[in-house]
Amino acid sequence: MTLLDIPEELFVQICGYSGTRISWNIMVSCRSMYKLIECRAIWVNQLHQLSSEHAIVGGTYDLHSMSTSEIRQVVIRPHRFEQAVQFEEIKPIRYQTTMGDEFVFETKLAPGGRWLVTLCSPNSEQGPKFRRIWDLHSKAQVSEPCASLPVKEVDLVFSWS
Incomplete structure (x- = not known):
């Protein structure tokens, strides 16, 4: 067989x-x-x-x-x-922001591909954490998040459902 x-x-x-x-x-x-x-x-x-x-x-x-x-x-x-x-057939784009050096813990791309949600901490892993929402269709030369919300340790779990 x-x-x-x-x-x-x-x-x-x-x-x-x-x-x-x-x-x-x-x-x-x-x-x-x-x-x-x-x-x-x-x-x-x-x-x-x-x-x-x-x-x-x-x-x-x-x-x-x-x-x-x-x-x-x-x-x-x-x-x-x-x-x-x-295999370097494409090169990822570079996304510039004035947010400075941030440690990014997690990224999620919303369905449709326009909005990027990040969990990050300015300058280090240990600092306060923020949930940021980015508009990837923005025409600005330097992007700023559309929203930036402080996150408590108990709120760190994230899902779309």
Whole structure:
């Protein structure tokens, strides 16, 4: 028995455990596996995992109106971005601010990609912490946060849900 002989339902479950990178690599390297991995259920499952991992709000993607290839493109986009940066195909932009040297503990990109939320502390890890909201579509040469809120230790956990 080969991997191609197992039932599709079982193959979908196996791919659910393998992760996007492995599914994509199998798909592009083995023509006979391509049709199995092209299964919509695999990519929908991968999209749910991606949404959970990156705190993407439910309803961001309309799965019913999206084709399998559109869902697959959404799922592999982070992997392709990582590869592009790793192999210097693209260079990250430099973002300037007058906030000075800040220690950034955490960053989250809001769905849609316009707003960046950071947890930071001016000048050191030990200082007071602030939650800052940045408008990435700002046309200003030097960006300032749209909002800056002091954060207590008990409020440090952050999620979109």
